[in-house]
Every structure is written in C-alpha cells, then in structure tokens.
Amino acid sequence: MYCTEEPILKVNNMVKQFGTGCSNCFNLEEERLEKNYCPCCQTVYACQGLSLELYEGEILGIVGESGSGKSTFMRCLYFDQEVTKGSAYIRAYKKGQANIFEQNSQQKRYIRNQIMAMVYQNPYLGLRMNFSSIGNVAEKLIASGNREVSYMTSRASELLNKVKIPSYRIREAPQNFSGGMQQRVQIAKALSNNPPILLLDEVTTGLDLSVQANVLDLIKRIQRELKISMIIVSHDLAVIRMLADRTIVMLNGKIIEQGLTDQILEDPQHPYTQQLVHSLL
Ligand SMILES: Nc1ncnc2c1ncn2[C@@H]1O[C@H](COP(=O)(O)OP(=O)(O)OP(=O)(O)O)[C@@H](O)[C@H]1O
Secondary structure (H helix, E strand, C coil), rough: CCCCCCCCCEEEEEEEEEEECHHHHHEEEEEEHHHCCCCCCCCCEEEEEEEEEEECCCCCEEEEECCCHHHHHHHCCCCCCCCHHHHHHHHCCCCHCCCCCHCCHHHHHHHHHHHHHCCCCCHHCCCCCCCCHHHHHHHHHCCCCCCCHHHHHHHHHHHHCCCCCCHHHHHCHHHCCCCCHHHHHHHHHHHHCCCEEEECCCCCCCHHHHHHHHHHHHHHHHHHHCHHHHEEEECCCCHHHHCCEEEEECCCCCEEEEEEEHHHCCCCCCCCHHHHHHHHC
C-alpha cells in the first residue's frame, strides 16, 4: 500500500543545529557523527539531514533515546522551531508544490490550524489550562474562521465526547483534570479542524501504565475511525510497537534504521536497534 501511493508528507534533508558552528565542525565530521555536537564549538546538530515520507492513513513511529533529535524534528515540522536547512511538502497544502518551511507566518498559521495538529508531551504547551475544555477546542475552531457559536459548541462537545471526557465536565478547565484527561483534551483540540496529519510527541510519557494504555487505545481508535495519518514520537519501543505501521529509529540526530514495525522488531539490523528490541523482551 505505502510504496505505490504518493506520500501525503515528504521531508527532505532536514537539518537543525543549535549554535553557529565553527570551521572545525566539518573537519571533525567523523568524530561529530559519533555524537551530535561539535567538540570544538559545542554546536549541537540535533537533526542531521532527516528525510522521510508519511503515507495516507498510516501511523509512522519515530523511536530513539533521549537526545536523539525526535522532538526537535517534530517541533521544526510544526514550526515551533525554525529549521536550519531542508524542505517539506504536504499534499493537502498547495498540492504539495510549496516548501512549507519557506512560507510566511500567516501561511504557517494556516498549516498549523488546518493541515497539521500537534499533541505535546507537556499539556501546558497544547492547552490553556485555565480555559474550559470546551473553550480550548472552540479556540482552534475560531482560529480557522468559525464564528457560529452553536456549531462550535456542538463540534467541541462531540470531540470531547469522542475522547471520553464526561459531558458534565466539559466546562471544567484542564487544570482540574488528571494527566490522562489533559492528553485527551489535547487530542480533541487537535482534531477540531479535521487535519489530515496529526503529530504526537511523547504523549504518554509520564502517565501511569493503565492511563497510558487508555490514551494509546484512544489514538488507535481515532486513527481507525478517521483514517488520519500520524507521526508518533516516543523513546519507548513498546508504545511504537503498539501503534506504528512503520518505524524509524533515530540516534544522534540521524535515521539509522527504518522499515515496517514488525520487520524492525523481528529482524533489527543496527546494533542500537538490536539493543532496543532486546530491552523489550
Ligand atoms: N534549544 C536548544 N538549545 C541547544 N540544544 C538543544 C536545544 N533543544 C534541543 N537541544 C539538543 O538537541 C538534541 C536533540 O534534542 P531533542 O529534545 O530533540 O531529543 P529527543 O530525542 O526528543 O529527546 P527527549 O525525549 O529527551 O527530548 C539534544 O542533544 C539536545 O540537548
């Protein structure tokens, strides 16, 4: 299925560096490639030329240890940070003909509202904690031009219902909710404008195991129902195993292995991936 279709998202050679670099950065490339920073000037090369594709209706998992560059990749893709170099094209945006990283801030806002949505590990980044939950979802609808109160109320209630926030609590602020509920409100908010792409960054990290399982089930159910394409980032291969059709393994800002999730789990090629898989057993 995935090979014959045009991808809905294509990222080419994304580079993100923190620091200005020095003349030694590239002379010491071998040494630097072993890590993700230049030992001379300490510039961090968080993403070192990442290229990937996302296909319609699939869940793509990105796994890697802390510091491997997963979150930086997501933040750059969602314009929370500016890329240093690279391009990305989305089929639903200008028919995939425009590099989204080169768009002006108004266009980037449009892409964040209509084309992609993000669920963050830290709900404080995705929600206004002291607004009502229904207000949080409505905010995203307003940002995309909706003004009709009755529509916004019914759409927000429908989405909060979908993520199993009890109807008698939808006017409560997320600051009163448990971690799992806050993540569910974030998911409802992210879905409000029916984006074709959903980005999920360590969304279950820090939650109790049973709460984690509920959120993962919810993500799976939503993907099945809405056929939305997702990129899910986690340091936990068990999370990726449960959700992802395809998996990318990152280390030191680079992709070291990728393939169907089953393939990666059954026959990991890179020593780091082998270590990850063995730690699951
Ligand atoms: N604002 C920043 N300034 C300098 N270095 C940064 C900054 N943000 C991230 N880094 C560095 O970039 C590298 C990649 O970080 P990133 O957070 O993307 O990794 P990660 O795989 O998502 O890990 P984690 O799950 O722990 O966040 C790390 O070496 C990190 O220290």
